[in-house]
Amino acid sequence: MSFGHSRNVPARPRSWHRALRWFAICAIPAALAALFLSCVGWLSPRLGARRIVNAFEATTAPHPGFRRNHAKGICVTGHFDSNGEGALRSRASVFARGRYPVVGRLSIPGGDPGEDDAAGMVRSLALRITLPHAEQWRLAMNSAPVFPVRTPEALLEQLQADARDPRTGRRDPAKMRAFLDAHPEARAFRRFIEQHPPSSGYDNATYYGVSAFQTIDAHGIRRFVRWEVVPEKPYRAVYAGDLRDPDFLFYDLSKSLRKGPLRWHLILNVALPGDTTDDSTRQWVSSPHRPRIDVGTLVIDSAQTQIDGPCRDIAFDPTVLPDGIAPSADPLLAARSAAYAVSLQRRLSEEAAARARAH
Numbered sequence: 001m002s003f004g005h006s007r008n009v010p011a012r013p014r015s016w017h018r019a020l021r022w023f024a025i026c027a028i029p030a031a032l033a034a035l036f037l038s039c040v041g042w043l044s045p046r047l048g049a050r051r052i053v054n055a056f057e058a059t060t061a062p063h064p065g066f067r068r069n070h071a072k073g074i075c076v077t078g079h080f081d082s083n084g085e086g087a088l089r090s091r092a093s094v095f096a097r098g099r100y101p102v103v104g105r106l107s108i109p110g111g112d113p114g115e116d117d118a119a120g121m122v123r124s125l126a127l128r129i130t131l132p133h134a135e136q137w138r139l140a141m142n143s144a145p146v147f148p149v150r151t152p153e154a155l156l157e158q159l160q161a162d163a164r165d166p167r168t169g170r171r172d173p174a175k176m177r178a179f180l181d182a183h184p185e186a187r188a189f190r191r192f193i194e195q196h197p198p199s200s201g202y203d204n205a206t207y208y209g210v211s212a213f214q215t216i217d218a219h220g221i222r223r224f225v226r227w228e229v230v231p232e233k234p235y236r237a238v239y240a241g242d243l244r245d246p247d248f249l250f251y252d253l254s255k256s257l258r259k260g261p262l263r264w265h266l267i268l269n270v271a272l273p274g275d276t277t278d279d280s281t282r283q284w285v286s287s288p289h290r291p292r293i294d295v296g297t298l299v300i301d302s303a304q305t306q307i308d309g310p311c312r313d314i315a316f317d318p319t320v321l322p323d324g325i326a327p328s329a330d331p332l333l334a335a336r337s338a339a340y341a342v343s344l345q346r347r348l349s350e351e352a353a354a355r356a357r358a359h
């Protein structure tokens with residue numbers, strides 16, 4: 001009697017053969033399905049971006065052709081006069097002494113381009129600084145030094161809590177309360193807003209980059225920094241008289257520009273040991289030991305409508321950086337880059353369709 005396989009009896013598949021067969025039956029179709037889903041965008045990072053941009057859209061009525069957030073704004077132009085003080089910290093060309101052209105945009109958050117300026121508790125400034133050798137530095141900053149949430153997932157939850165019911169057009173305050181209970185990190189932003197009334201204009205607000213970034217010097221040494229853009233014009237809180245005009249921010253800006261250019265200083269705050277570098281909900285403590293470097297002056301000398309001005313087709317993606325500046329691990333940065341691209345793609349295609357209809 002042989003315990004070996006007879007020639008006539010087929011051999012039983014060995015266990016690794018069985019595993020291979022199961023792999024062929026289950027894993028390969030699963031991988032193909034995943035490939036398909038990622039091709040249609042369901043598993044890619046752009047999924048998150050699309051869902052977030054959809055959630056921004058759900059907070060307001062549709063406004064085709066406009067930015068999905070910060071929809072109300074004005075283009076501005078001018079230049080950045082770099083004083084050379086940043087060159088020790090970073091090899092970026094923007095810190096070499098010189099003058100670099102700027103296209104910018106001043107805005108208030110929210111998806112409605114017709115929003116009453118009185119509703120804006122935050123002012124915002126976006127910049128594109130054009131540098132030698134086809135480099136650019138794009139910045140998008142708010143007049144609050146912290147962001148309400150730490151991650152894109154939490155932002156999605158916040159936007160969903162803020163969404164309007166499509167039938168009634170109303171928000172549900174209970175949803176926002178539940179969101180705030182679940183996200184104590186949002187308190188720092190709320191506290192700042194409660195304690196700092198918005199400025200009377202765009203020209204006397206300080207704008208903060210919020211996220212940390214890295215500067216890289218000529219020897220490759222990296223340091224974390226957070227930047228802010230500080231106005232020469234002193235801060236004055238908005239008062240009731242200003243608020244009577246729903247476009248007071250725009251008119252105030254045009255009035256100021258008629259008197260002459262507006263100036264801000266770009267300040268680099270350097271991280272101290274122990275500072276958090278990946279959490280936009282936490283401010284760095286003010287310390288006499290923290291280096292605060294004034295690296296140059298932003299000069300804005302004219303404003304244009306956002307409908308056909310030079311800022312219209314720009315996505316002020318904060319990850320567009322010159323060599324010598326790099327992002328931190330703050331999870332908001334990659335999410336912003338993807339969401340700004342989705343918003344830009346939607347608004348440009350809507351605008352092209354509207355133009356085609358008009359002809």
Ligand code: HEM
Nearest residue numbers: 067069070105124126140141142209210315335339343344
């Ligand atoms: C994950 C977090 C964030 C998401 C998903 C997000 C999303 C967006 C979107 C979709 C736009 C419209 C972009 C366009 O159509 O060009 C926008 C604009 C803007 N965002 Fe954010 N944002 C985030 C965080 C922030 C933070 C932390 C700041 C401030 C530091 C900021 C400042 C701005 C500014 C200033 C604009 C207007 C830019 C312009 O004038 O074109 N955002 N944001």
